[in-house]
Structure formats: C-alpha cells, structure tokens
Amino acid sequence: MLIRRESPDDVPAIRAVTAAAFARPGEGEPFEVRLVEALRAHESWLPPLSRVAVDDAGEVVGHVLATRCTVDGAPVLGLGPLSVRPDRQRAGIGSALVHSLLGAADALDEPLVGLLGDPAYYRRFGFVPAGRHGIIPQVPEWAPYFQVVAFTADPPRGTFRYPEPFFAEG
Structure with missing residues (x-):
C-alpha cells in the first residue's frame, strides 16, 4: 500500500470511496x-494535505484530508x-492515512x-479532548x-472554527 498526495485523476475514485464509506441504508x-x-473548491483546501491510500493493484482504497481552520x-x-472502502476497513489503511x-x-x-x-479511535494517534488545550468547538x-x-508546547487557545462547507445543508 502506498500513501500519497491526491492527484486530479483520483477525484472519481475518492468520491466512490467516500460514498461507500459513509453510505447509510435507505438514504x-x-x-x-x-x-x-x-472543500476542494473552497479557499480552505490544502492540496498537500489531501492523501490517498493506493493498494498494490493501483486502486484508491482510502482518503483523508485536512483543511485550513x-x-x-x-x-x-x-x-x-x-474514508476507507468498506471491504478494506480494519486493515490499517485508516491508521496509515x-x-x-x-x-x-x-x-x-x-x-x-x-x-x-470517536475518542476511542483517535486517541491512538495522540488526539486528546480539545479542552485540555483550552480549545472549544x-x-x-x-x-x-x-x-x-x-505540535507545539503552546498551541493557540479559544474557539476552533471549521470552514463554511462543514455547515452546508446535508
């Protein structure tokens, strides 16, 4: 498995992986x-921080991104x-991403x-409740x-704000 930056050719596969990973029956x-x-069309988009997991067959099987907040x-x-394709979940792909x-x-x-x-999932990566650092959602x-x-001894404190696309009508 290879983790690399997203390329324009990956966009359809990322869409399919995301749709499969978050599918809810009947919705x-x-x-x-x-x-x-x-997010990809928004000013908060950071291309170096949109990453895909590619398997040995060259298929995109996972995706993660970070945006400016x-x-x-x-x-x-x-x-x-x-997002990780459902048939590839619980194989370490999400962790690698x-x-x-x-x-x-x-x-x-x-x-x-x-x-x-989910705190139970993300604590393995060093995530802690934001309040410990004086940050509130x-x-x-x-x-x-x-x-x-x-990543710093004195991170900013205050209210964490996501970019507008996170609040668009779902």
Whole structure:
C-alpha cells in the first residue's frame, strides 16, 4: 500500500470511496461526498494535505484530508473526512492515512490538528479532548467528541472554527 498526495485523476475514485464509506441504508448520497467536493473548491483546501491510500493493484482504497481552520483567528488544521472502502476497513489503511497526514502537518510546522470523531479511535494517534488545550468547538454539543493533537508546547487557545462547507445543508 502506498500513501500519497491526491492527484486530479483520483477525484472519481475518492468520491466512490467516500460514498461507500459513509453510505447509510435507505438514504441518498452521503453528506461527506458533497463536503469533500465543496472543500476542494473552497479557499480552505490544502492540496498537500489531501492523501490517498493506493493498494498494490493501483486502486484508491482510502482518503483523508485536512483543511485550513482557525482557533480564535490563528491558523490550524481540521482533519476529515477520513474514508476507507468498506471491504478494506480494519486493515490499517485508516491508521496509515491519519499517520501520514499528521506527519505532513508536523513537517509543515502546523501548531495543531483538530477533529470531530470517536475518542476511542483517535486517541491512538495522540488526539486528546480539545479542552485540555483550552480549545472549544464552535458547536458546544461537539465537546465530548472534539479532539486535537498539538505540535507545539503552546498551541493557540479559544474557539476552533471549521470552514463554511462543514455547515452546508446535508
């Protein structure tokens, strides 16, 4: 398996992986599919931080991205969505994608990465409740699931804000 930056040729495969990963029986196209497309067209898009997992057959089997977010105006990153094709889940692909993205964020001297997700899953990557760093999510109900990894001893503190596409009608 290879983890690399997304290329323009990967866009249809990323769409298919995201749709499959977030499919809910009886519902239409998942919000996350539209979110990835909206983020790709938004000023918060950071091409070096959109990564794909490619298997030995050359197929895209996973995708993760980070976009520019802020904490009280200071630039930070927001991770997500993270998508792995359902038939390839629980094989370490999601972990490899998250590790790749966090390594790239650290190498780019980003102060922190935030995300909304399952604490039981993301703590293995060093994510901790955001409140430990004095960071609160812009939607208070997210607090139990909002986490960060800080790459500096003194990360920005305040309200974490996602870009507008995260709040588009789903």
